[in-house]
Amino acid sequence: MSVALQVAITGLAAGGVYGLVAVGYSLVFRLTGTIAFAFGDLIGLGVFATLLVAVGTGPVSQTNVGGARYALAVVCGLLICIAVGVGGYLLVVEPFLLRGSTVGWIAGTLALAFALRAVLQSVFPREAYVFPDPIPFDRLGTDGFVEIAGASIQIRAFYVIAVAIGLALGAVWLLERTKIGRGLRAIAEDADGARLVGVPVNLFVPVAFGLVGAIAALAAIVASPSAPVTLETWPLVGVKALAAAAIARFVLPWPALLAGLGLGVAEAAVAEVHVGSFQPGAGWSALLPLGLALAILAARPPDDARDDNE
Amino acid sequence: MPATTTSESLTPGRTVSELRRALAEARHAWSSRAWLGTAVFAAALLLPIVLPRDVAVDRLAHYAYLAAAAVGLGLLVGPGGMPSLCQGVFVGLGAVISARLGSVPLLVALVCATAVAALAGAAVGAGFGRLRAVYLAVATWLIAWGFGLALLASPRIVGGAQGVVVGPGRIAGVDLTPTVHYELGVVLALVAVLGRGAVRRSALGLQLEGAAVTRAGAAALGVPGAAARTRAFALSAALAGLAGALAVHLALVADPAAYGPYLSFQLLVACLVGGAASPVGPVVGIALVGLMGPAGEALGRVTGAETARFGAMLSALLLVAVLASGTGGIVPAIETRLRARPRRAASEVPIGQHTRAGERLEAQGLVKRFGEHVALSGLDLDLEPGRITALIGPNGSGKSTALRLLSGSLAADEGRVRLSERALEELPARDRVRLGIVRTLQRPPAFTGMTALDAVAVGAAADRPARAARAFFATPAGRATGRGARADALFALDTVGLRDAAARLCDELTGAERQLVAIAAALATRPSVLLLDEPAAGAGAQEVARLGDVLRRLRRDGLTLLVVEHNLRLVHDVADTVLVLDGGAILAHGAPTDVADDPRVRAAYLGRGVPVADDGV
Numbered sequence: 001m002s003v004a005l006q007v008a009i010t011g012l013a014a015g016g017v018y019g020l021v022a023v024g025y026s027l028v029f030r031l032t033g034t035i036a037f038a039f040g041d042l043i044g045l046g047v048f049a050t051l052l053v054a055v056g057t058g059p060v061s062q063t064n065v066g067g068a069r070y071a072l073a074v075v076c077g078l079l080i081c082i083a084v085g086v087g088g089y090l091l092v093v094e095p096f097l098l099r100g101s102t103v104g105w106i107a108g109t110l111a112l113a114f115a116l117r118a119v120l121q122s123v124f125p126r127e128a129y130v131f132p133d134p135i136p137f138d139r140l141g142t143d144g145f146v147e148i149a150g151a152s153i154q155i156r157a158f159y160v161i162a163v164a165i166g167l168a169l170g171a172v173w174l175l176e177r178t179k180i181g182r183g184l185r186a187i188a189e190d191a192d193g194a195r196l197v198g199v200p201v202n203l204f205v206p207v208a209f210g211l212v213g214a215i216a217a218l219a220a221i222v223a224s225p226s227a228p229v230t231l232e233t234w235p236l237v238g239v240k241a242l243a244a245a246a247i248a249r250f251v252l253p254w255p256a257l258l259a260g261l262g263l264g265v266a267e268a269a270v271a272e273v274h275v276g277s278f279q280p281g282a283g284w285s286a287l288l289p290l291g292l293a294l295a296i297l298a299a300r301p302p303d304d305a306r307d308d309n310e
Numbered sequence: 311m312p313a314t315t316t317s318e319s320l321t322p323g324r325t326v327s328e329l330r331r332a333l334a335e336a337r338h339a340w341s342s343r344a345w346l347g348t349a350v351f352a353a354a355l356l357l358p359i360v361l362p363r364d365v366a367v368d369r370l371a372h373y374a375y376l377a378a379a380a381v382g383l384g385l386l387v388g389p390g391g392m393p394s395l396c397q398g399v400f401v402g403l404g405a406v407i408s409a410r411l412g413s414v415p416l417l418v419a420l421v422c423a424t425a426v427a428a429l430a431g432a433a434v435g436a437g438f439g440r441l442r443a444v445y446l447a448v449a450t451w452l453i454a455w456g457f458g459l460a461l462l463a464s465p466r467i468v469g470g471a472q473g474v475v476v477g478p479g480r481i482a483g484v485d486l487t488p489t490v491h492y493e494l495g496v497v498l499a500l501v502a503v504l505g506r507g508a509v510r511r512s513a514l515g516l517q518l519e520g521a522a523v524t525r526a527g528a529a530a531l532g533v534p535g536a537a538a539r540t541r542a543f544a545l546s547a548a549l550a551g552l553a554g555a556l557a558v559h560l561a562l563v564a565d566p567a568a569y570g571p572y573l574s575f576q577l578l579v580a581c582l583v584g585g586a587a588s589p590v591g592p593v594v595g596i597a598l599v600g601l602m603g604p605a606g607e608a609l610g611r612v613t614g615a616e617t618a619r620f621g622a623m624l625s626a627l628l629l630v631a632v633l634a635s636g637t638g639g640i641v642p643a644i645e646t647r648l649r650a651r652p653r654r655a656a657s658e659v660p661i662g663q664h665t666r667a668g669e670r671l672e673a674q675g676l677v678k679r680f681g682e683h684v685a686l687s688g689l690d691l692d693l694e695p696g697r698i699t700a701l702i703g704p705n706g707s708g709k710s711t712a713l714r715l716l717s718g719s720l721a722a723d724e725g726r727v728r729l730s731e732r733a734l735e736e737l738p739a740r741d742r743v744r745l746g747i748v749r750t751l752q753r754p755p756a757f758t759g760m761t762a763l764d765a766v767a768v769g770a771a772a773d774r775p776a777r778a779a780r781a782f783f784a785t786p787a788g789r790a791t792g793r794g795a796r797a798d799a800l801f802a803l804d805t806v807g808l809r810d811a812a813a814r815l816c817d818e819l820t821g822a823e824r825q826l827v828a829i830a831a832a833l834a835t836r837p838s839v840l841l842l843d844e845p846a847a848g849a850g851a852q853e854v855a856r857l858g859d860v861l862r863r864l865r866r867d868g869l870t871l872l873v874v875e876h877n878l879r880l881v882h883d884v885a886d887t888v889l890v891l892d893g894g895a896i897l898a899h900g901a902p903t904d905v906a907d908d909p910r911v912r913a914a915y916l917g918r919g920v921p922v923a924d925d926g927v
Contacts, residue, residue: 033444035448037447092633096633099636102447106395107578108630108633111626111630115626118623122619122620246452284460287459287460290453291456294453294456298437298438300445
């Protein structure tokens, strides 16, 4: 029981972010037919830009920063995220979409991903960083942990779950209930038709690209103080969320969100599993969603018939 | 069947004569390009002698091995049209296997590593090769990450984050020093380039390229696109695996971090920067990527940045710049500038033969429903050899559906199809093409970037053996597949009167000429029954007359012909029998003149506002 609860809480905290990012991948895929391979690195950029403004690049020991500076840092991080997202779309996605070059945008987004990573690596050369936390969770409970039904659970996790799922629900609400969301879905259904009825496609798509990155980065910023952050963290989250989106067949919004949440919980569960004396541990837990996503992709009907020009 | 007679039983005398012929062919094909290639290769081999002391040979050797892996990837990205993002996985697989087999002779380890990598490649190709490029990219990207994570998570196999320490290795009593590695790497890269060129000339290359540029068109010709992609993946992975297996004895450590997604990305960058369409493109690309490392370090020294990662940034910038130029890479750009794109002149290709007697194709009670809509409600047909049957009718009357049911690209709900008494209902399109029924598409497939000869040869290659190793090593049997396909293609082009256009790119042909190329490609599959879907669409009067001549010639050759057509002038000129389809059923049939006078036919056409070409009928 205690293990199950621990798995559920840790899993949902990670899964909320996965779900949000998976929604982002699916939205981009539905809007443009492209995969945002640089998504994880874009989130990483947002997180580390926030870190830079909040405390600089030095070794961080303090866990709390002033509220005003933290807020400024978050705003800067998100703005950089939006700017790079929009700029990246205009530079390495749209030109190749117009030219009909699939390999062009694939290689372009990958180049953006590795360029962002290289920039971050040269600015943040240390192995891992402690992310500041404006809310003093460690003063609650026993050093920030609380005992529930025999399980020791980080109190922060509830906050992360609340924010991530809140943002995800907000994104779903935005897509389903607002005029912008209807416009985006109209583009996803039929871009030319949407253009005909006056949806500003050329404006919406890049902005959606940037916003999707910023929303995911906000969830990532909220989750970051829970554990030391490294430069590898966010690209890996990006890949796992891509697997979740593929498992959900890029269907918006609920399947993508639920696949992300489920992935988080499954991952936490695999990390706890013991088979005899063998414990697969966190290293192998990431392979489960990747394998499942590959199986679902392999089971797709052949695309031969689809492209029939009749 | 195609000429593969030279393959199986090689007696010594035969081997000698084969060698002589190959030599004569090679002399004939020897050109300024070949001289240039030989000079560059010789210079590359001699490079370590003239190298300044501060350039490390082991670094060069590393890039020579990577070049071989990149050339393999080029086969997938270029002719295969598959943006694979997991080429680094096969390099890593070869390296890990070769490292773990430290106790067996190195040659055995190399063979094992290559074989396992090839099998893994075939598995990836079989699983994901049939997907659209977007999904293929996602799948291979997940594989690249999964492999890297699996290596890091299995310390027992690769010794944790430090990796497995490997000995330097010996082959045939020769210690593998960095210089020996370099020479091996250059030779491997050369073999890869030559092999890739040979694949492109073979039937396998034609199948691969045809299926890449027009999936629907290739499928209609019965091209085994999925099998060709699997083979290409296996070849490409084998090259990467061998390169990785050798390179690990150069690095002296199998470091899991070296085989992550970044390696796959680097290989893709090399392919695209150099140009995936050209066999040597990826080699040029690797040379440039290799230069980005020192360039980045120099930049780092100048700017004083801590642990500068400028190399990766420069590679990314270079890639974006080359992609944005839209030239398709450096080597293709240079070739275009020099107008040196190799195009085999049609005169060099021997003309083949394709004849197959026409056969009787019968259909009874064909029914097809799409949900509520009944597209065909019980169609009966009887097509005889040496006769042209025209199928006409207003739009939406079910003409194209009828063709798709006959060709097998669509399954009928009810009814029977028989070819000379042989039941076909259960057979898919590819098997029906093999039996002799082939269909052209309403819109002729765009064989973008292929010459007319090669486009037609895709049809001729569809049923030819396409073994990967034979194609790669250009064995007599492997070369015969490509030669035979092009010879048959030239015959088919001659039949449709386009022999002079053989060396022209399909992109430069007119719509009517493309339609003729599509017909020639269908003829190159050696059909007994030819189903044509609106061959005269968009053709001018002169072109329609030319098309009529072609159809009459095919009838004279004894082919069974069914033509769906809106152009009533063509129908009147060539058809022996006309079937009028309306609302999914035959409304009338008979000789062209009788049908034209039928009041029901006029009502069917005029009632829907489709003008009847009264002057012609």
